[in-house]
Amino acid sequence: MKIEQIYTGCLAQGAYYISSGGEAAIIDPLRETQPYLNRLKEDKVQLKYIFETHFHADFVSGHLDLSDKTGASIVYGPTANPEFDAIIAEDNQIFEIGNVKIKVLHTPGHTLESSCYLLMDENGIETALFSGDTLFLGDVGRPDLAQKAANMSQEDLAGLLYDSLYRKILPLHDNITVYPAHGAGSACGKNMQKETVDTLGNQKRTNYALNQKSKERFIKEVTDGLLPPPPYFGMNVMMNKKGYNSFDEVLSQGLHALSPEQFEEIADASGALILDVRSNHTFAKGFIPQAVNIGLDGDFAPWVGALIADVNQPILLVTEKGSEEEVVTRLSRVGFDVILGFLEGGFEAWETSGKETDRVKRISAEQFEAEIKGKEVKIIDIRKESEYNAEHIDKAYNKPLAYINDWIYAIQPEEHFYMHCGSGYRSTMAASILQARGYRNFTEIEGGFKAIASTDVPKSDFVCQNKIVNE
Template sequence: MFIKQLYTGCLSEAAYYIESEGEAAIIDPLRDIDAYTALAKERGASIKYIFETHFHADFVSGHLDLAKATGAPIVYGPKTETNFPIHKAEDGEKFRLGESTIEVLHTPGHTVESSCYLVRSADGKPEALFTGDTLFVGDVGRPDLSSGNLSREELASMLYDSLHSKILPLPNDLVVYPAHGPGSSCGKNLGPSTFSTLGQEKETNYALKEQTREEFVKAVTDGLDAPPSYFSINARINKEGYESLEGVLEAGMQPLNIASLKELIDNGAILLDTRKPESFVLGFVPGSIGIGLNGRFAEWAGSLLPFDKPIVLVTAPGEERKA
């Protein structure tokens, strides 16, 4: 079994490439799928499955584009409803990947459809658990991001059951691979590492210590900041679908002349300058907003900019596509 964590620091997001005997699966892919298809090609493997742990709120997933590029099915856990074709797995359903098996563990609490994926070796030994936003290093997923009528307390109670019935009984040496690391807003205070073991989490994670359901619910719901404004929009996009990334790039990578720029600004477009701050302060188009591509660009842009206005990008030469 080959496992590679593909970590994107500016989003504190971890996607995963797992492979056995030339068959690969991608867990929680980001919007840009090139890293996954390139790795599979490099290793001479074919992508057989795309597993999603839940409807992500902090980024737009690459599930649709990756499915189109590879023909692999998109797999979600129970209680999932989408506007596009998926394989809605049952709790406990198993998927063969080479000599390994991937088992679906439905773990509602962060969201109602949240599921973890347990990888077993050919002899049935648990090797790795991909926990999505159910269990982080030092934390658990916040229970206030679900759509529907469930309160955070109701979801936290569901999370308590998920952890105690599905995860805590697993072996202590099991490697835990979460979907996020430090800096993510999907939990309250994630630890400094991007993976752990279940035994380590039992010793150090406040949410896994011995406590009553009431104590757990209070612990995971106290002190939650308001989620970023774009979270609900991203979750909806991931559920309903989107235009392909290539289509977005084709439409967006069109240079503008001064007359076209002025017309767009007059009609309410946002001028987003993505150059480095030290370049921005030396001169910028009046009225533009400066958010440099370095650092946590996507989070700042998502938090500060409205979603109902066109955006004109100002970039350093060669960074148009990245922006």
């Protein structure tokens, strides 16, 4: 028997490959299928089942393409209703893969169809739990994502989640290995550990959600402090449930090379968003006017989902040479399939052609310190609230990047402000969005709070009023 966790850091997502006796199963595969096909070929095994723990919200699964290419059956837990052929398993139904067995444990709460898969080895011993978004390490799945579809409140779903965990998961043996669908950094939970594998016994001891004295207390703790889900989540659910274009088609279209003239013509005619994925340092020095920067060198796909939101938005790409396929692949993982092509030769080709360019007004932390000394200035900190609360520039306002589409309209265009994040990655995104919408009266700080921390700029952990309008 072989169990392999295939972890994708950009999405904080874990897929799983299991093989035994010439057969294999894959749990929660990513969009691109070739890595799985390679494993099957190397191990000389036949893919028998593709298990889905639920209809994922934060990424588009590769179940349909993988089934088409291998003939493997797609399996969901009870109550799932996909619009394609799939096995809808019964609770406690057992599936055989070579010499091992997988038992379906229906564990509603995160969603109504959510299920865990319990692996029994060649000797019938319960060995591993593939817990999906029901049980994370240090946390449990958020119960607010499916409430509209289920016509239930998040408290109702949290109550179902409590029953699933306390009646079906906690009674299992402590030695069972837990393989969750996500780790720290995913928006599907709020308190996940950085580890990606643990024993169930350790989770029973350390996971706050598994140590509540009552169902009522569990509901309160699990629902407290949930941030609004990213807007693309619902669209990804629909793609996973209804179907989508094959990854091969998306990749072929996205890898269409465009000259600067073709690129400009398509941008003008289509209303496409120009997405520049170069590093924040490179982008700030020069870019195509109206381009939005989301650097490939950070949490790229989740930020695309959070900031662009609509998966049907046509996109034109500006990339570093040679990274085009990786960019298209990572966009497709979160459902952004309408990629019209990329700028051949990158920004350098655009610049060489003599076309108009733009840049971000960016200064060093040391220059920032000198400019604000003894002055009353407006400073916007776009880090997460938790980062801001830990320490921030005295009198700075906290406006997290994730909510820029809400707070941008409160900015007074005539009033200058300084803006920073933690390192410069997020503030350059914000700067590009601001400039694309006509806001230019600001200065971005290179290196973010990390660089500012080494200066004598006054800092505080006092939380000031979150307003950016004139007081």
